[in-house]
Amino acid sequence: MNVFDIVYLFAYFIILYCSVLWFSVFLVHRNTIFNNPKAKIYPSLTVLVPAYNEAGRIGKCLDSLLSLDYPKLNIIAINDGSTDNTLEVLKKYEKKGVKIINKKNSGKADSLNHALKHVNTELFMCMDADSYPSPDSVKKMVGYMEGENVAGVSPALKIDEVNTFMQKIQWVEYIFSIFLRKVFSIFQCQYVLPGPGSIYRTKIIKDLGGFDKESITEDMEIAFRLQSKKYDIENSIDAYVYTEAPQSFRGLFKQRVRWYRGYLHNVRKYLHLIGNPEYGNLGVFLIPINFIWVFILFAFFFIPLYTVASNLMGFLNVFSLVGIPPINLFLGFDIMYVDFYSFFLAAFITLAVATIMVSLKSSNEKIEFKKRYLFYIGYMFIYPLLFSIFWISTVFYEIFGAEKKW
Amino acid sequence: MVNKKISWSFYAITLIITIIVFTSGIYFGVLLSKVKVGELQSSVSDMEKIRIEQELNLLLVNYLPNKTCDIISYEVEEMIPQINELARELTYYEETKKFEETHYIETKREYMINQIKYWLYLERLKSSCNLNITTLIYFYSNKDCDLCKDQGIVLDYMKNRHKNNLMIFAFDKDIELNSIKIIMKSYGVEELPSIIIDGKLYQGFIDKDSLENLINPSS
Incomplete structure (x- = not known):
């Protein structure tokens, strides 16, 4: 065994450990994960919709919000200095009861803070203008807020329109996240309250000073801050919010580098959580294991790259010595070609299939293999590569200090 | 504020399950090594039987x-x-093996001994039957001989080119075998790689074209 074998085996151990952990949490709680607690009285709620140049999409969002099945609902839309006709679109909704705030452009977090001053309901919900909730989502989420220590609830995000290959891969990633977010909530270690559709307790967020204007991922920063104050964050696994996903590799790349850099910034900001048992599973397990995951992504990118390069060198060497050698194709099965990698390959293909099945079950989706086989193949074979590329770029940008921007 | 809970029991049970699955994988690998060496061992013995006949x-x-x-x-x-x-199978095994398998050294020794026997047999056969077969003896080391890799590539190529009338016997210097030492001393082998073609010693790396001339002086 050489050093690469040992790195691979270490990675396999970690992947296996995490998979077994999340599967067993899911299995133990399988009968209760869909049971959202019912609210005794529905608390009052305001929905905040910050919008910057969203004229084309905000209509659909506001229509959905207006048809939400919830008794005490206010809607505030914030025009964050749009240069298109967002404001005109918003004006049409003023008659229907949507409160409009018009201000100079100052970013999403600041827009939310600005609107928060006008919120006097017990709870508030953030909604991105490119997203929209399902009618029953709020009712499913508010019950969790009756928990004494609960500061926020995350919804279940699904991709609204799936057209491109990148969106197909993300479709599976999102339903996997629905599963993962629930499992994380059981472990009380959610570190994101997704921008579209999360519900917060107004008083707590106001006391904490609102959203962080400096953060490039304010929805992650607020979750980290709540965790650092030892508040609970819950999740409803079937409060669906539909959101827009980047269509192209470029768009996805930009989004992910921003997310992952945001993650690194937050970990640096809340460094004292790491290894500290007071903060539960997030501090002692999830953040440390995420570091190992990044290492694994590096290893899984660079070791194969090195192997390919050295094979190419080997071939060039052979070519320089004897020209193009006769190609011996060893087809068929030979015991000589089997080793422990074959075992782990089989184990991980099984795991990947099991992960997809559990994710489908978590998000109330059917396999529909004929329609979605590309989704699954893309997720199993292309997504890991993308994930590596995004993380390696993120670390690269962080080290070489590229300017942070949206 | 109340401190958060840590799910120790989940971590512990998961660790046990992971260790079981993981060790099964490793054990599967160890078991395979044994099976592979067993296969090689029986191939070596089969060759020996054919040689005796x-x-x-x-x-x-x-x-x-x-x-x-x-x-x-x-x-x-x-x-x-x-x-x-x-x-080829022995080389492939040696290059890709993941676990040290003690029986492999024995197998390789046995293989080397059989090669020496076969070489001697072939030399006798050549003189009594006028066979048109070139015998080539190749000394190498996997440890401190960079050019041996290149020489191996050239010899593999030759093997493919002269399928039925070139017989290459490759001897690993690092195998503890006095017979190999005797042959090396007798021909005066001092550096690696070295090649003996029909009784004549050539030391150092030999490229494809020179080797072709040595094997087939006429062509």
Whole structure:
């Protein structure tokens, strides 16, 4: 065994450990994960919709919000200095009861803070203008807020329109996240309250000073801050919010580098959580294991790259010595070609299939293999590569200090 | 504020399950190594059986009144690809092995001994039957011989080119075997890689074209 074998085996151990952990949490709680607690009285709620140049999409969002099945609902839309006709679109909704705030452009977090001053309901919900909730989502989420220590609830995000290959891969990633977010909530270690559709307790967020204007991922920063104050964050696994996903590799790349850099910034900001048992599973397990995951992504990118390069060198060497050698194709099965990698390959293909099945079950989706086989193949074979590329770029940008921007 | 809970029992149970699955994988690998070496071992023994029979045939040919060399030369020509295949399998195993398997060293020693025996047999056969087979002996080391890799590539190529009338015997200097030391001393081998073609020593790396000339001076 050489050093690469040992790195691979270490990675396999970690992947296996995490998979077994999340599967067993899911299995133990399988009968209760869909049971959202019912609210005794529905608390009052305001929905905040910050919008910057969203004229084309905000209509659909506001229509959905207006048809939400919830008794005490206010809607505030914030025009964050749009240069298109967002404001005109918003004006049409003023008659229907949507409160409009018009201000100079100052970013999403600041827009939310600005609107928060006008919120006097017990709870508030953030909604991105490119997203929209399902009618029953709020009712499913508010019950969790009756928990004494609960500061926020995350919804279940699904991709609204799936057209491109990148969106197909993300479709599976999102339903996997629905599963993962629930499992994380059981472990009380959610570190994101997704921008579209999360519900917060107004008083707590106001006391904490609102959203962080400096953060490039304010929805992650607020979750980290709540965790650092030892508040609970819950999740409803079937409060669906539909959101827009980047269509192209470029768009996805930009989004992910921003997310992952945001993650690194937050970990640096809340460094004292790491290894500290007071903060539960997030501090002692999830953040440390995420570091190992990044290492694994590096290893899984660079070791194969090195192997390919050295094979190419080997071939060039052979070519320089004897020209193009006769190609011996060893087809068929030979015991000589089997080793422990074959075992782990089989184990991980099984795991990947099991992960997809559990994710489908978590998000109330059917396999529909004929329609979605590309989704699954893309997720199993292309997504890991993308994930590596995004993380390696993120670390690269962080080290070489590229300017942070949206 | 109340401190958060840590799910120790989940972590512990998961660790146990993971260790069980993980160790099964490793054990599967160890088991496979044993199976592979077992396969190699039995291939080496099979070759040895064939060699013994061929030697007997040579004795017969030399004893019996009418020299019937054609049967034996056919046997040898049939044998060369099989020996090459075994050599390939041994090399492949050695390059890709993940676990040290003690029986492998034994197997390799046995293989080297058989090669020496086969070489001696072939030399006798050549003189009694006028066989048109070139024997090439190659000394190498996997440890401190960079050029041995290149020489190996050239020899593999030669093997493919002269399928049935070039017999290469490769001897690993690092295998503790006095017979190899005797051969090396007798021919005066001082550096690696070294090649002996039909009794003549050539030290250092030899490229494809020079080797071709040495094997087949006419062409």
